[in-house]
Amino acid sequence: MIELTDAARSTAGVVALAVVTIESGGWFLLRVVTGRAPATDFQRSFYRAGHAHAGVLVTLGMVCLLLGEATSLTGGWRWLAQTGVLVGAVLLPAGFFLSAAGSGRTRPNRLVALLPLGALAVAAGVVTLGVGLLTA
Template identity: 70%
Template structure:
């Protein structure tokens, strides 16, 4: 049986609760694309594609982040490297969707605003997390 450290257990519990937020994002997308269960939400093509990408990244990265959190428990990493290996992907699960959603906000927006800077930042954090975890697993 896998023994989780207290920080990993608490983090996993909190992250699992965020799935409800991702679900509500899915409901929002249904309103954008189909107008189901209420009035259709007006959105430009940019907004539709960015909202879809933000929702998809949130869901996938939360699942990958939980796996990384568990795998980090199997490494001998300590300190900042342990934190990065265990939670880097989860941080990217915040940064990347935020970049997609926030940069597309605003009525009639057809080009991203300055919040688009969160996308490359999130990509770097994602890469740093998975590389650190991969090396930590290989070297442990």
């Protein structure tokens, strides 16, 4: 059994509570797809992508948080292994939702720049975790 540090336990608690924000995104998405909230085809696709990425990445991020406890990584490397995916779980959905925000938008705004930053955070987190697990 993996013993959680206080930091990992606190992070996991905050992330578990943050799932409510994903649920509220789902409620908004339901309003969009049922026509109760106006959206262009572009916006619908970006909102769907944002919601899907949020749910999947929070789940993967919790797994990475737990598995990071089984590594011998320390300092910034341990932080990256345990929370890189969780940082991506914020940046990627934010990039999808915020770059599509605005009445009648048919193309992303400048906040689309959050997408590659989020992808980089996810990649850095899983690679660091993988190396940490293989070298533990």
